[in-house]
Amino acid sequence: MGNACSNHLGIPPAKGPNAVGCTDFMMDHTAQGTFFRLYYPCQHTETAEKPDWVPCVEYYNGLADFMKINRTLSEKIFNYLFGSYKIPASVDAPFKCDEKCPVVIFSHGLGAFRTLYSAICAELASRGFIVASVEHRDESASATYFFREKTASEKANKSAPEARASAQDHLVREWMYYRSLQRGESEFPLRNKQVKLRADECIRALERLTEINSGVPVENVLQTQFDFTTLQPFVVITHRPCPVVATATELHGSVQDSGGGAFLRGGNGDRGSAQRG
Known part of the structure; x- marks a missing residue:
């Protein structure tokens, strides 16, 4: 996506000694x-x-829903302001195998998604961490997606909407948007349900990385070019209480020790800095 905005703002590059790569995993x-x-x-x-x-564009639509503004108008505004912004990381770049890398599981805030905190995640990676930024399916993200199996009619209809070329041909992308509180609805039951699902999703992310670290074959539905087997000897995941491995400043969130890595829970925005503990 591009824009016509002439400003030179963007996501700041990481300041650590390492170049940063990124890839998506499903x-x-x-x-x-x-x-x-x-x-x-x-x-x-x-x-x-x-x-x-x-x-x-679906993420622009989700942000509009979260902010309770018109989708059509906000898409033009968001694209004008942020459409040229790039994440300071190289897509599917080869992993740098110099030393063991501690793992951080990052959980985004309300109305966010997996890429919104890229400045923080890239900064951590530049300082030697492997960071899994989870995109939650608890209806707290402004937008996210999953896939469903094509119906028989969709398989027969060549013009039916399909998943991108990087996904399996028999799947169709389904979008899930932010769920706002209904009039008169109590917030606690919804948030309590969501935070439990978030914890489960963070645990599953850590389990997938543990499997990769153990040499267990894993299938990435998105079929990216990144070779996950290169991570195997260099991921540090323990199964006992360990020190928190990261801290964040200027961020309305917290870092929590998981016993197998660090869980860093974000607030609402791509700002802050982090350092290795």
């Missing part, structure tokens, strides 16, 4: 599966693609 195409963006130290390359900060 295991189990359903809403109950695992979906995250992985940020990691990578080999330096001049020609690598830099991904858009906002991946596609």
